[in-house]
Amino acid sequence: MMRTRPLKVALLGCGVVGSEVARIMTTHAADLAARIGAPVELAGVAVRRPDKVREGIDPALITTDATALVKRGDLDVVIEVIGGIEPARTLITTAFAHGASVVSANKALLAKDGPALHAAAVEHGQDLYYEAAVAGAIPLLRPLRESLAGDHVHRVLGIVNGTTNFILDKMDSTGAGYQEALDEATALGYAEADPTADVEGFDAAAKAAILAGIAFHTRVGIDDVHREGMTEVTAADFASARAMGCTIKLLAICERAADGKSVSARVHPAMLPLSHPLAGVREAYNAVFVESEAAGRLMFYGPGAGGAPTASAVLGDLVAVCRNRLAEATGPGESAYAGLTVSGMGEVVTRYHISLDVADKPGVLAQVATVFAEQGVSIDTVRQQGRGDGSGEASLVVVTHRAPDAALSSTVEELRGLDTVRGVASIMRVEGE
Template sequence: MRTRPLKVALLGCGTVGSEVARIMTTQRDDLAQRIGAPVELAGVAVRRPGRPRPGIAPELLTTDAEELAARPDIDVVIEVIGGIEPSRTLILKAFEAGASVVTANKALLAADGATLHAAAAKAGADLYYEAAVAGAIPLIRPMRESLAGDKVNRVLGIMNGTTNFILDRMDSTGAGFQEALDEATALGYAEADPTADIEGFDAAAKAAILAGIAFHTRVTADEVYREGITEVSAADIAGAKKMGCVVKLLAICERSADGESVTARVHPAMIPRSHPLGGVREAYNAVFVEADAAGRLMFYGPGAGGAPTASAVLGDLVAVCRNLVNGGRGPGESAYTELPVSPMGSVTTRYYVSLDVEDRAGVLAQVATVFAEHGVSVDTVNQRGHDGEASLVVVTHRATDAALSATVEALRRLTSVRGVASLMRVE
């Protein structure tokens, strides 16, 4: 075994960072055996050095993250600060100093992963980021390495534990959105500011990263169509139940049928309860990967939290350190296909549309005409009326999202339609 220790700098010591430091300390001997060399925590960058941090020697703490990231004796920098800046600057300084990087920063990778990959390649260093997507679930490495010889056509999954918990509570207990969000916050599943989760930003960043890996092309978060769950209502949940479905926030990345483009989207959708994703409860994540040769693969497990995310970080640390000991490098960016990202309007989906309408003769014919005029085929229609008011529930066949959206807008303009009570895609 190599005797000189590999030195690691830890940038950030919050929920994830403190867990990383704890595991590095308590499992020091095991990590050394797995790597073939001892690993030493050489410094920890924090914003508040006076805060108690059990198990971390005070002399390791520093508020100068730039100095720590650029230290010439550091072999690996672990970045768990999050956000775009100063994380991007710190990671680039680490590469300039010749260090490899392990990061959990999905927002930065989704916004500017190309710059990070280019800097790593120039430095001859590794960039690993298993913890950026789906917490402890091994997903990035299987896609980058195990499926490197296969053709991935689709990635479909639940990639945010907070929103899955909220939707699960709305479905199982009848709670409203705000009530379920409050429970998620009380249990620690939701941040004090839950915007990134409930508005779909978190899942969109993960979708961008997975689409880039799956289709060997660059996809940024801005190119991912995004809808959150704040508009999901009790009527949506009830409508899904009547169809034998459940509502989930899905991230869907697909290669087009002709292979000339890709799409990436995040939005609530109804899926059958019999579908494996339909049974994913609480704050768990699950991701389907569909490939030519491998077929359908499902990855399932806890998608967030300090310990699960730290597990993924430590797995990357072991891999990077092994590469350093053996004189090798891990996989870099693969973006050779340069496929364009098609807009959401070109995606073909099904729709569930619930309309509040006047209870009189001819209304159903008017509604059906609107669907026909926009080239949208109707699969099923259910109508109920009482005291001059009625509801129509229409489920469509597959059509382009643009055609379906135009249909709904035309329906809103009908004088016989009092309102669109519920509107959701069906997968």
């Protein structure tokens, strides 16, 4: 039987995502009520600009006093889609203290203060759900947390930022340079006026921290994630990738060490074989590849951003939290029992593609190979080609076997000191093999 008293929901933020949440709550009210077992009522909407026209939302629900809204005491759920650290953090903890569960899409806050927010939720007997924080509409966190709860996840490899994937896809498919591809992404609305959070990897790093924490039952914060942006990727890098049968993607990589005693999380551009499922992810789409002991390889694919897709994930969490509310229970919270060590980038083992500008004369290859050998980095393939322009220089491309990142860094520093090496044109990791 359906309960007649509605569950009251407050909405913090009514921008692209928030307005879609409100619209769906209104247009699909009957369906939501049937799925939950009780009607849901939008009880208040906190905004910064109260005079803006918001179609479909009763103006009487609009307020600029978010603090007073979450302190009402009669709310069942607070949906936070304002983003940022403050005032979101204070509003969420205040909502818990006043008897409301929280659904959030705030990746930056969760990556920075996830443990403290989970602790506050437990203290007050409330839920904290955040499916929308990582990959928009893609169901990802719940499968990791629940469907794979009995499995042992080894690795999570993903494209979790649509802006950067759009840019790199355009560079690959059209031969455009970075700036040209960024300009197109901006014109189409895929990139913000200030794209720093996307192209420098901050957005993906926050998502990587959340993914690693859930996958490995270990607290991983934003400061634990190694981050490199993609602004230095060039057309020449794509040419080298194509020569290897690869493309280039900005990847979030979370993995458990071979001995099972530590985990790592990193974000950086990487060459990816065209045979890998992630290599075919085009435009602004997201995809995450999960490798586990029992389930094997799983791939989650779909739109990772945008108002309607993100609102879909928010509403899915809302339904789950409301069901818990009716059952007078809470869903799964933070799982950090494993407490594995979070290792630094220097301990990560992977392959590398290194492009050098060198003197075109005998003995250069032997000198370069000696440096690699001294650092314990094994060479897989070498390709050297003179430029034929009378400059006396050549291009030398080295692809390594798997080696620790620290050894690679030391190798590059040694190479820079050789008289025969004019410059290190590019360094890129090779993943997915």
